[in-house]
Every structure is written in structure tokens, then in C-alpha cells.
Amino acid sequence: MFSIDQPDVIFSWAGAYALIAVTPGPNFAVVAQCGLSASRAKAAAAAFGVALGAGLVAMAAASGAASLLALGPSRLAIGLGFTLLLLWLALGSLRTAQASATRLRPCEEASLARCLRLGLLTATSNPLTFAFFLGLSSAPRCGASGCLPASAFLAAFTVALAWFGCVALLLSDQRIARFCTGKQAGMHVAIAALLTAHAAWAATTTIGLL
Numbered sequence: 001m002f003s004i005d006q007p008d009v010i011f012s013w014a015g016a017y018a019l020i021a022v023t024p025g026p027n028f029a030v031v032a033q034c035g036l037s038a039s040r041a042k043a044a045a046a047a048f049g050v051a052l053g054a055g056l057v058a059m060a061a062a063s064g065a066a067s068l069l070a071l072g073p074s075r076l077a078i079g080l081g082f083t084l085l086l087l088w089l090a091l092g093s094l095r096t097a098q099a100s101a102t103r104l105r106p107c108e109e110a111s112l113a114r115c116l117r118l119g120l121l122t123a124t125s126n127p128l129t130f131a132f133f134l135g136l137s138s139a140p141r142c143g144a145s146g147c148l149p150a151s152a153f154l155a156a157f158t159v160a161l162a163w164f165g166c167v168a169l170l171l172s173d174q175r176i177a178r179f180c181t182g183k184q185a186g187m188h189v190a191i192a193a194l195l196t197a198h199a200a201w202a203a204t205t206t207i208g209l210l
Contacts, residue, residue: 009147013058013155020132021054021163026086029191030122031164033092034115035171036191042115043168049119050164055157057124061133062152081125086199090192123160 021027027050035043123129133152 010151010155013147013152014159017054017058017132017156018159018163020129021159024194025128026122026126026195027054027119027160027164028167029195030118031167032171033191034118035168040169040172042112043172044165045112045115046119047164047168048161049116049121050123051119051157051160052116053120053123054129054160055153057126057129058133058152058156059149061130062147062149083199083203086195090195090199094189094192119164 031043031046031050034046133156
């Protein structure tokens with residue numbers, strides 16, 4: 001049986017993370033990409049992957065494990081890996097944009113498991129997420145002994161699942177799909193631009209570690 005903190009501590013974590021979760025970033029881009037180009041179930045799988053990843057990172061931060069990954073070679077490797085992941089996702093979004101322009105939907109062939117893995121990998125490899133939860137775990141609200149890992153997981157997972165689940169449901173809705181008819185190529189180009197911008201930020205941050 002897992003022990004959790006008092007509700008006010010959990011709500012404090014949830015409220016702080018909510019401000020980060022709703023900010024358009026790589027997690028949003030991955031879920032939006034699946035929502036626009038695949039089925040509702042696959043978009044929901046990506047959202048669940050992001051939520052699971054956010055919860056695991058939060059739990060690692062609260063347990064102190066993430067502090068080891070934030071130092072030295074591990075941090076450099078994570079930064080480089082995250083940069084390459086974002087560039088790969090951006091390239092995929094551009095390919096989807098090209099396919100949308102010719103009325104092809106190649107992303108429909110992606111499995112539920114692959115969509116879940118993309119969401120999970122994106123959420124767990126983001127250095128900003130690691131830094132955020134490390135800072136939050138050392139906040140005065142957690143006390144001298146820190147917040148309990150289960151509380152951190154519960155707060156992050158719930159917020160991420162609620163927000164990204166709504167994004168998945170909204171962007172995969174048939175009415176939205178009809179409204180977006182003829183606009184999907186431009187939307188995927190915008191998602192690719194967002195991912196590329198975050199990749200540039202990640203690369204700049206990583207270079208600073210050298």
C-alpha cells in the first residue's frame with residue numbers, strides 16, 4: 001500500500017504542474033499530431049502515454065532519483081536524445097502535412113502501442129520536466145523530508161491525463177475534423193515548427209553543458 005501526502009500537498013503539486021501542462025510544448029504537439037491524423041483511440045493512447053510519463057518523472061523527482069539524471073553525462077545524453085526526438089517528430093509532422101495535402105493519412109497505420117510509446121518517450125525525455133519536478137520536490141510545501149513519490153505521481157498523472165485527454169478528444173472529434181478539412185497540412189506544419197523551436201531550445205541548453 002502506497003502512502004500519500006495530505007490533500008493540500010497533492011493539490012499544490014497539481015496546481016503548479018497544471019500551469020506547465022497547458023503551455024503548448026512537445027507533449028501537446030505529439031497529442032495534437034495523433035489527434036489530427038489518427039483515430040480518437042490512438043490520440044487517447046498518446047495522451048495516456050504523456051500522463052504516465054509525467055507521473056513517472058514526478059515520482060522519480062520526489063524520490064530523488066531524477067537528481068542523478070540531472071547531472072553530468074546523464075543530463076547531456078538526455079538533452080541530446082530529447083533534441084533528436086523532437087526533430088524526428090517534426091520531420092514526421094512535415095511528412096504528415098505533405099500526405100494530408102494529397103489526401104493520404106499514413107498515421108492511421110500507427111498502432112495504439114506506438115502512439116502510447118511516443119507520448120511516454122516525449123514526456124520522460126524532456127529535461128524541462130525533470131528540472132521542474134526537481135524544483136517542485138524541494139519546495140517548502142513538501143517539508144524537510146520532501147513529498148512522497150506516490151503523491152507526486154498522482155498529481156502529475158491526473159493533471160496530464162485530464163488536460164491531454166481533453167486535447168485528444170477535441171482534436172479527434174469528427175466536427176473538428178470537418179472544420180479542419182483542407183487545413184490539416186497547415187496545422188501539421190505549425191506543429192512541426194513548434195517541435196523544431198523546442199528542439200532548438202533543447203540543443204542550445206545541451207550545448208551549454210559542454
